[in-house]
Amino acid sequence: MRVGAAAAQVGVAAHVLRHWEDEGVVVPDRTAAGHRDYTDEHLHRLRVVRSCQRVGLRLSQIRLVLHRDAAGRDGVIAEHLEHLRRQRAELDAAEAFLTHVLTCEHDLMSRCERCSAYPAG
Ligand SMILES: [Zn+2]
Missing domain, CATH: 4.10.810 (Virus Scaffolding Protein; Chain A)
Known part of the structure; x- marks a missing residue:
């Protein structure tokens, strides 16, 4: 799904998802035409990111927290x-x-x- 639809699903603005991509937190696939393509797995991750933000974690922290084996x-x-x-x-x-x-x-x-x-x- 495209960035606008994914953003609507998660309840944030599209520019927020582009920022999260720039920060390496959730990086969507790309269609052949170069558009961002969010899968169900990406949507799950986006929701987890929102949960992590709600408990007060910053993106730099969330990037680490998402992966159980991440150093630190x-x-x-x-x-x-x-x-x-x-x-x-x-x-x-x-x-x-x-x-x-x-x-x-x-x-x-x-x-x-x-x-x-x-x-x-
Ligand atoms: Zn008193």
């Missing part, structure tokens, strides 16, 4: 997991802070020790 793959994943865990800890702290603020009985946040304890970052 486990390190990329471990590093990103660590990043996600840090983000989760920050979100948990932010949630706890705001939950407290909602029910805080001080008239000014600055007069409350807990309200003032949240790191300014």
Whole structure:
């Protein structure tokens, strides 16, 4: 299938697929006339790329993650997991802070020790 149809299937613009091709992430076949030709296998890969983007991986990382035997793959994943865990800890702290603020009985946040304890970052 042509690039426009493949892009529609995956829910991205055609230029995104051309970019992914330039980056070597998903490289389609070519028809005799030179048009990009995406097979079902390519479509599966495109969807996997979208999933990987959704968890926050960059294309350079995704290129490695797609292949189980790629050098450095486990390190990329471990590093990103660590990043996600840090983000989760920050979100948990932010949630706890705001939950407290909602029910805080001080008239000014600055007069409350807990309200003032949240790191300014
Ligand atoms: Zn408070």
